Amino acid sequence: MIGPESCDCGVTVLLTGLPSAGKTTVAFLVAGRLRDAGHRVEVLDGDVMRKTLSAGLGFGRADRHENLQRIGVMAEVLARNGVIVLVPVVAPYADSRDAVRQRHTASGTAFLEVHVATPVEVCAQRDVKGLYARQRAGELTGLTGVDDPYQAPEKPDLVIPTVRQSADASASLLMDLLVRKRFVA
Ligand SMILES: Nc1ncnc2c1ncn2[C@@H]1O[C@H](COP(=O)(O)OS(=O)(=O)O)[C@@H](OP(=O)(O)O)[C@H]1O
Numbered sequence: 001m002i003g004p005e006s007c008d009c010g011v012t013v014l015l016t017g018l019p020s021a022g023k024t025t026v027a028f029l030v031a032g033r034l035r036d037a038g039h040r041v042e043v044l045d046g047d048v049m050r051k052t053l054s055a056g057l058g059f060g061r062a063d064r065h066e067n068l069q070r071i072g073v074m075a076e077v078l079a080r081n082g083v084i085v086l087v088p089v090v091a092p093y094a095d096s097r098d099a100v101r102q103r104h105t106a107s108g109t110a111f112l113e114v115h116v117a118t119p120v121e122v123c124a125q126r127d128v129k130g131l132y133a134r135q136r137a138g139e140l141t142g143l144t145g146v147d148d149p150y151q152a153p154e155k156p157d158l159v160i161p162t163v164r165q166s167a168d169a170s171a172s173l174l175m176d177l178l179v180r181k182r183f184v185a
């Protein structure tokens with residue numbers, strides 16, 4: 001149950017990192033725990049958003065920026081209305097992430113930035129969707145962290161080092177942050 005120690009208010013949590021870093025896994029684990037505790041939660045997964053809200057956008061810099069701004073608008077509206085919004089997206093550019101933060105700040109809505117910090121070598125081994133193999137085979141270019149930029153957050157609210165711990169332990173780190181910030185009891 002939602003306890004008196006939590007504010008019962010919304011927040012957007014941006015989980016940024018390379019493909020296969022663990023963003024989606026952590027987001028859904030945390031979402032499950034939050035729902036069990038009685039919170040209203042949404043996961044705006046990059047993969048799903050790209051087939052719906054951002055259908056037709058590519059992976060050049062301008063389209064990646066546009067993609068994140070669209071997702072950011074949706075997240076801000078939900079969070080402003082009391083939902084805890086988990087956003088697992090690559091979001092490789094600092095200025096694009098900052099623009100989403102500013103949208104939240106302008107409406108007095110909470111925003112947290114979490115770096116799911118998995119080295120590219122580990123991501124390439126996990127290769128959940130086969131993207132790294134396709135890049136090596138010359139079937140794909142512009143893969144974030146390989147032949148496209150990833151600007152790591154300079155001052156994230158949390159860094160999750162997934163290579164040193166289980167997915168459950170990673171989820172616990174994010175839960176601890178939400179407790180510390182009083183979004184969760
Ligand atoms: N070139 C390239 N670079 C990065 N990612 C690629 C690319 N092509 C396809 N994909 C797949 O698209 C998912 C990333 O979508 P996002 O919306 O999160 O990316 S971005 O924020 O617009 O950069 C990403 O999902 P995740 O693996 O879950 O991160 C990939 O599966």
Ligand SMILES: Nc1ncnc2c1ncn2[C@@H]1O[C@H](COP(=O)(O)OP(=O)(O)O)[C@@H](O)[C@H]1O
Pocket residue numbers: 017018019020021022023024025026088126128161162163165166167168170
């Ligand atoms: N500590 C961890 N946190 C998250 N995922 C982990 C962790 N350790 C191993 N993994 C594995 O890494 C993969 C990450 O895939 P996914 O969550 O889809 O990544 P992303 O959404 O960043 O592309 C999953 O197979 C997951 O089980």
